[in-house]
Structures are given as C-alpha cells and as structure tokens.
Amino acid sequence: MELRDKFGRKITYLRLAITDRCNLRCQYCMPTQGIDIVDRKELLSYKEMYRITRVFSELGVNKVRLTGGEPFVRKDFVNFLESLSFNDKLDEINITTNGALISNHINKLEELKINAINLSIDSLQREKFAKITRRDVFVDVYNTLEKLERSNLKLKLNVVVQSGFNTDEIIDFIELSKNKDVAVRFIEEMPFNGKGQRDIKEEWNFEKIISHVKEHYLEVETLKDAESSTSRNFKIPNYKGTFGIIPAFTRTICNDCNRIRITATGMFKNCLFDGGVFNVRDFMRDGASDDELKQLFISTVHKKPKNGFIAEAARGNSVSESMSTIGG
Ligand code: SAM
Numbered sequence: 413m414e415l416r417d418k419f420g421r422k423i424t425y426l427r428l429a430i431t432d433r434c435n436l437r438c439q440y441c442m443p444t445q446g447i448d449i450v451d452r453k454e455l456l457s458y459k460e461m462y463r464i465t466r467v468f469s470e471l472g473v474n475k476v477r478l479t480g481g482e483p484f485v486r487k488d489f490v491n492f493l494e495s496l497s498f499n500d501k502l503d504e505i506n507i508t509t510n511g512a513l514i515s516n517h518i519n520k521l522e523e524l525k526i527n528a529i530n531l532s533i534d535s536l537q538r539e540k541f542a543k544i545t546r547r548d549v550f551v552d553v554y555n556t557l558e559k560l561e562r563s564n565l566k567l568k569l570n571v572v573v574q575s576g577f578n579t580d581e582i583i584d585f586i587e588l589s590k591n592k593d594v595a596v597r598f599i600e601e602m603p604f605n606g607k608g609q610r611d612i613k614e615e616w617n618f619e620k621i622i623s624h625v626k627e628h629y630l631e632v633e634t635l636k637d638a639e640s641s642t643s644r645n646f647k648i649p650n651y652k653g654t655f656g657i658i659p660a661f662t663r664t665i666c667n668d669c670n671r672i673r674i675t676a677t678g679m680f681k682n683c684l685f686d687g688g689v690f691n692v693r694d695f696m697r698d699g700a701s702d703d704e705l706k707q708l709f710i711s712t713v714h715k716k717p718k719n720g721f722i723a724e725a726a727r728g729n730s731v732s733e734s735m736s737t738i739g740g
C-alpha cells in the first residue's frame with residue numbers, strides 16, 4: 413500500500429503543525445494582535461500526532477517536518493521528538509522554528525533522530541528583525557543560529573523576501589554562507605497572513621531575486637536539486653554554504669510535489685493552497701481504525717490537485733489564513 417496521486421506522484425513527506433500558537437507576530441504571517449487561537453482540546457494531542465505519523469509511515473512516508481505555529485512553544489515538544497525518533501520507518505525528521513526558544517535544547521536535539529533545522533530569520537539587523545517579527549528577540553535567534561552551525565544538525569535559514577523591508581539584505585544573507593555551512597533559502601512572500609493580500613510595493617519573485625543576485629556576483633553556480641526539492645539551489649564558487657530560492661507563490665515546483673500537510677487541528681491538506689480536505693482528528697476521535705485511516709489517506713491523496721493554482725481556484729474563497737494555522 414502506498415500513497416500515489418492520479419498524476420503518479422508518490423507522497424513521502426508529511427508536514428505536521430504542532431500548534432497554532434506562536435511567541436512571535438511576523439508581519440507576513442499574522443496581524444499585530446495575533447490570530448484567534450483554537451481551544452486546546454481542538455489541537456491534536458501528541459498521541460494523535462504520533463498515530464497519524466505512524467500510519468503515514470506505514471504507507472511510505474519516510475520524511476516528516478514539524479512546524480506550526482512555533483513548535484517549541486508547545487509543552488513537551490522535545491519529548492514528542494524523542495518518541496518520534498523511535499519510528500524506524502522515518503528516515504528524516506526536520507523542524508521549522510523561529511529559534512527564539514531553542515538554544516537550550518540543541519544538545520538534546522543532536523542526540524535524537526533530527527536531520528535538519530530550518531531556522532526562520534528575515535533580517536540580520538536587530539531593529540529591523542524586531543519590526544518584522546514585532547518582538548525584540550534577534551539576539552536569541554542569532555545565538556541559536558551560531559549554536560546550530562556548530563552542531564551536527566544540518567542548518568537551513570528561511571528568509572521571507574519582503575519588498576520594502578529586507579531586500580537590501582539578500583546579499584548579506586548570501587555572504588553568511590561564505591564561511592558558514594548553511595543553506596540560505598529565500599522564500600517568495602505569500603498572502604497567508606491572517607488577513608489577505610498585503611500592500612506590496614514590488615513583487616520579489618524567483619526571477620527578480622536571482623537577477624538581483626546575479627547582478628552582484630560574477631559567477632553563480634547552479635546546483636543539481638534533490639528530487640522534489642522545494643527550492644532551486646545555487647552556490648557562490650568557493651563559499652562554504654549554498655543558497656536557494658523557494659518559489660512558494662509563483663508555484664513552479666508543483667510538478668514533482670511529494671508533500672501533504674496536517675494542520676494543528678487535524679485538517680488534512682493535499683496542497684498548501686487548498687482549503688483543507690477533511691478533519692483526521694474528528695475521524696480518529698469517532699473511533700476510526702488504522703485500516704480505515706489508511707483507506708481514507710489513500711483515497712484523499714488520489715485527489716491531490718495538479719498544482720497550487722488549481723488547488724486555490726477550487727477552494728471557492730481567497731487565500732488569507734495565517735501560515736501558523738496551516739503549518740508552513
Ligand atoms: N514558527 C516557525 C517559524 O517561523 O519558522 C514555524 C512556522 S512558520 C509558519 C514556517 C515558515 O513559513 C517560516 O519560515 C515562515 O517564515 C514562513 N511563512 C510564514 N508566513 C509566510 C508567508 N505569508 N509567505 C511566505 N512564507 C511564510
């Protein structure tokens with residue numbers, strides 16, 4: 413039994429949102445006052461998340477990304493990581509985090525089966541960072557970055573490219589990869605911010621970002637992307653690290669998509685841009701067996717839309733929910 417959609421794409425990668433709560437208020441992700449968080453009992457319990465992951469892993473999913481909201485704000489998250497590490501069918505467990513709360517956990521993470529940490533950092537300047545995230549935690553996040561770089565965990569940096577805010581730092585971020593073994597990834601901003609399209613002066617899409625970089629460097633090496641990679645990857649010759657661009661909004665990466673998502677409240681999403689297909693939490697709480705879950709997952713994946721544009725058109729309303737509820 414495996415998960416395959418009608419376009420032949422095999423699903424091997426689950427993104428699981430641990431919570432909808434967050435300690436930051438990034439402008440592109442949520443309004444100043446935050447989002448309406450759900451009642452605690454509406455969130456999947458760790459036991460439910462463990463079961464969902466196990467069932468998916470029995471259907472060929474071998475890679476999990478834990479995200480949110482901020483996964484580390486949920487109590488006992490590290491214990492949950494520990495239990496997931498016992499699942500031998502998982503080859504990779506990755507985490508996306510804003511890094512403000514994790515520096516004390518890094519040694520523990522190194523002992524577990526954690527492959528990579530994606531650390532979100534949108535500015536290398538303390539004041540600007542505080543403006544973007546609406547919290548003054550740059551020093552903690554940068555400290556996490558340095559500790560992670562010295563650890564045995566792979567480190568990727570997520571940088572949402574925001575017109576009028578941090579485009580002047582694109583080169584500074586690439587320069588970080590000169591002496592540090594990091595993969596910097598520039599992400600196109602999407603309207604998932606809890607209120608809809610922001611007033612963006614200039615669209616910084618993949619093409620604009622790469623031309624900007626090429627204007628600065630004499631030589632930019634194109635790297636061979638791993639299968640189903642979300643980013644197109646590059647390197648400045650002789651730099652220790654790499655950089656990449658995630659065309660999250662222009663959606664040129666859908667062809668070989670291998671991903672599905674479960675939100676913090678248990679909504680199954682075949683695509684980041686769909687409106688959610690069904691609620692796994694309710695199905696489980698109504699007593700579904702593992703076999704019933706498997707049948708449901710198989711038939712749902714079969715209906716995965718061809719790409720993010722088709723998924724968005726089919727949802728019947730506009731994309732405006734916060735990424736923290738979806739699990740970015
Ligand atoms: N709180 C964690 C963090 O910030 O890394 C994990 C959750 S966050 C929703 C996951 C990723 O989505 C982050 O890298 C964040 O920058 C990105 N993100 C959030 N809102 C976005 C948006 N509107 N457009 C593009 N990326 C976004």
Ligand code: SF4
Pocket residue numbers: 434435436437438441442480481482510532735736
């Ligand atoms: Fe929180 Fe991450 Fe959203 Fe920022 S991007 S508000 S850190 S969930």
